[in-house]
Amino acid sequence: MALLAVAAPRLGWNPVSDIDQLLRYHFMLNALRAGTIVAVAAGAIGWFMILRRQSFVGHTLATVGFPGASGAVWLGLPATWGYFGFCLAAAMVVGLLPRRALGAASSGLSEESAVIGTVQAMALGAGFLFTSLYHGFLSGTTGLLFGSFLGVTDAQVWTLLAVGLAALAVLVVIGRPLLFASVDPDVARARGVPVGALSFLFVLLLGAAAAEVSQITGTLLIFALLVMPAAAAQQLTTRTGRSLALTVLIAVAATWLGLAAAYFSAYPVGFYITTFGFAAYLLAASTRLVGGRPRRAGR
Amino acid sequence: MTGPPAVWAEAAAVAVSRRTLWSGVDLDIAAGEFVAVLGPNGVGKSTLVKVLLGSLPLSAGRVRVLGREPGGASQEIGYLPQRRSFDPSLRVRGVDVVRLGLDGDRWGAPIPGLARVSAAARRASARVAEVIDLVGASAYADRPIGRLSGGEQQRLLIAQALVRRPRLLILDEPLDSLDLPNQSSVAALIARISREEGVTVLMVAHDVNPILPYLDRVVYIAAGGAVAGTPAEVITGPILSRLYGTAIEVLATSDGRLVVIGEPEAPAHHTDRHSGHPHADPL
Ligand SMILES: Nc1ncnc2c1ncn2[C@@H]1O[C@H](COP(=O)(O)OP(=O)(O)OP(=O)(O)O)[C@@H](O)[C@H]1O
Numbered sequence: 114m115a116l117l118a119v120a121a122p123r124l125g126w127n128p129v130s131d132i133d134q135l136l137r138y139h140f141m142l143n144a145l146r147a148g149t150i151v152a153v154a155a156g157a158i159g160w161f162m163i164l165r166r167q168s169f170v171g172h173t174l175a176t177v178g179f180p181g182a183s184g185a186v187w188l189g190l191p192a193t194w195g196y197f198g199f200c201l202a203a204a205m206v207v208g209l210l211p212r213r214a215l216g217a218a219s220s221g222l223s224e225e226s227a228v229i230g231t232v233q234a235m236a237l238g239a240g241f242l243f244t245s246l247y248h249g250f251l252s253g254t255t256g257l258l259f260g261s262f263l264g265v266t267d268a269q270v271w272t273l274l275a276v277g278l279a280a281l282a283v284l285v286v287i288g289r290p291l292l293f294a295s296v297d298p299d300v301a302r303a304r305g306v307p308v309g310a311l312s313f314l315f316v317l318l319l320g321a322a323a324a325e326v327s328q329i330t331g332t333l334l335i336f337a338l339l340v341m342p343a344a345a346a347q348q349l350t351t352r353t354g355r356s357l358a359l360t361v362l363i364a365v366a367a368t369w370l371g372l373a374a375a376y377f378s379a380y381p382v383g384f385y386i387t388t389f390g391f392a393a394y395l396l397a398a399s400t401r402l403v404g405g406r407p408r409r410a411g412r
Numbered sequence: 413m414t415g416p417p418a419v420w421a422e423a424a425a426v427a428v429s430r431r432t433l434w435s436g437v438d439l440d441i442a443a444g445e446f447v448a449v450l451g452p453n454g455v456g457k458s459t460l461v462k463v464l465l466g467s468l469p470l471s472a473g474r475v476r477v478l479g480r481e482p483g484g485a486s487q488e489i490g491y492l493p494q495r496r497s498f499d500p501s502l503r504v505r506g507v508d509v510v511r512l513g514l515d516g517d518r519w520g521a522p523i524p525g526l527a528r529v530s531a532a533a534r535r536a537s538a539r540v541a542e543v544i545d546l547v548g549a550s551a552y553a554d555r556p557i558g559r560l561s562g563g564e565q566q567r568l569l570i571a572q573a574l575v576r577r578p579r580l581l582i583l584d585e586p587l588d589s590l591d592l593p594n595q596s597s598v599a600a601l602i603a604r605i606s607r608e609e610g611v612t613v614l615m616v617a618h619d620v621n622p623i624l625p626y627l628d629r630v631v632y633i634a635a636g637g638a639v640a641g642t643p644a645e646v647i648t649g650p651i652l653s654r655l656y657g658t659a660i661e662v663l664a665t666s667d668g669r670l671v672v673i674g675e676p677e678a679p680a681h682h683t684d685r686h687s688g689h690p691h692a693d694p695l
Pocket residue numbers: 214215428429433451452453454455456457458459460494
């Protein structure tokens with residue numbers, strides 16, 4: 114691919130020279146910066162997404178980012194705007210979908226699935242139309258769907274950082290009530306926790322995370338950072354704080370390893386990040402099967 | 413008799429989907445009383461609980477909880493909803509669920525390891541451990557709550573309702589999914605807390621027998637309205653038979669206790685719960 118035009122980086126046995134090669138080019142530095150920001154935000158928000166069983170919503174929001182990005186490119190705008198504009202707008206709509214009026218907030222989610230599924234199919238179709246309208250862009254479709262780390266601009270890094278930090282700040286403020294509302298909505302509501310408002314706010318955070326991750330892993334592989342790290346961490350510990358911290362750690366590690374592997378080889382970054390995420394999950398699951406149980410039973 | 417009543421209602425009525433469930437309900441429950449709310453399936457017992465919590469408005473009448481509008485005293489109420497069971501895949505420990513009952517409504521995020529440096533965080537952990545011990549759930553509180561049995565989950569949820577030392581406990585069928593010995597021990601525990609700490613308890617129940625020895629007052633809801641009174645006034649064969657539309661006998665044991673026999677829901681309520689059978693119309 115186009116990557117080979119830059120240089121021919123070669124992985125050797127000397128880690129210092131390998132890292133030196135990795136950081137030699139500005140595009141690679143930007144990719145690592147963007148990847149790190151995205152991994153931290155996506156890990157934390159993904160952890161709550163799993164807890165709230167909203168993976169389907171998350172995936173749909175990312176899918177809506179595809180026509181957003183391809184439409185933006187077609188109109189000559191930065192793809193970042195398309196991602197954030199469409200994902201956040203879609204998140205607003207999903208967040209405002211009517212829920213069951215009384216109680217049962219958790220079961221109200223199943224009601225969304227029909228509407229959301231419909232939107233998801235439409236979004237993919239529209240995105241494909243935009244990429245076709247923009248002649249010569251068809252090869253870029255793969256990048257939008259399956260990720261690419263080339264051509265991350267400075268402006269894009271700043272945008273990712275601003276949105277990522279804002280999302281994390283909101284999460285830090287609402288963390289405990291959000292956990293309460295996710296685990297135990299009825300009691301949380303009785304305690305005066307604004308369950309409905311939190312659920313709306315969280316869908317917005319999910320929209321921001323979906324837009325961020327799409328720009329690294331591509332629309333179709335966002336679960337590599339939104340699901341896999343959280344799933345792996347939850348295998349390793351049931352303590353909420355540790356589990357969250359571990360999720361972020363795994364997400365960042367998978368991203369760095371994935372970017373480095375893609376840099377030194379000819380295969381796409383989306384594949385590598387997914388692979389490292391999956392490896393983390395397998396490792397965590399087998400650790401738990403082998404040694405986790407008796408230790409926990411102790412106390 | 414000083415201070416406002418814990419729960420007070422006057423000519424209260426409620427409607428869901430334009431259908432009036434009950435109307436003309438008067439309640440006057442004094443602080444520290446142990447009250448049972450009884451009645452057949454689908455009559456609106458859980459709906460009464462939602463009204464008291466402020467999540468459902470009355471269609472007529474007035475209601476006060478701890479002297480305030482419903483929802484205004486949420487900090488001083490411990491609530492146990494009806495029949496929750498956590499998803500088996502939920503990887504959150506029982507002790508964390510109890511902890512959410514203590515400070516889950518505070519903004520901010522939990523910081524791991526804070527208990528080592530902050531005295532307030534240490535006190536909070538100690539209170540959680542104390543209340544888990546009180547309900548006898550210490551042995552399994554560190555396991556993921558989704559993997560616990562229904563009865564184990566129920567005890568932890570009772571601990572969650574108690575952890576903030578509420579003035580009013582609203583428990584919607586807390587004995588459900590407990591076996592008979594556990595029903596009496598949990599009933600005794602709740603009664604003890606009610607007496608020792610002066611907590612008002614409003615307990616929705618299907619089977620009155622395990623709580624009968626502790627009850628100060630009974631509220632029977634039947635199609636349309638409600639009857640309130642002391643157990644001796646309300647728990648009589650003719651009144652119960654009329655309310656449930658089935659022959660029910662009440663016997664007095666030698667030590668003056670009452671035993672309800674033939675209560676329709678008691679043995680079979682797990683099977684007839686979802687069948688939506690029409691209730692015979694009493695009153
Ligand atoms: N959100 C709702 N919309 C429409 N009808 C409702 C709603 N919630 C409850 N109902 C109806 O109100 C009636 C009373 O329900 P409620 O849950 O209060 O009964 P209950 O007395 O607690 O019964 P159970 O003993 O089975 O718990 C039922 O007929 C129920 O179908």
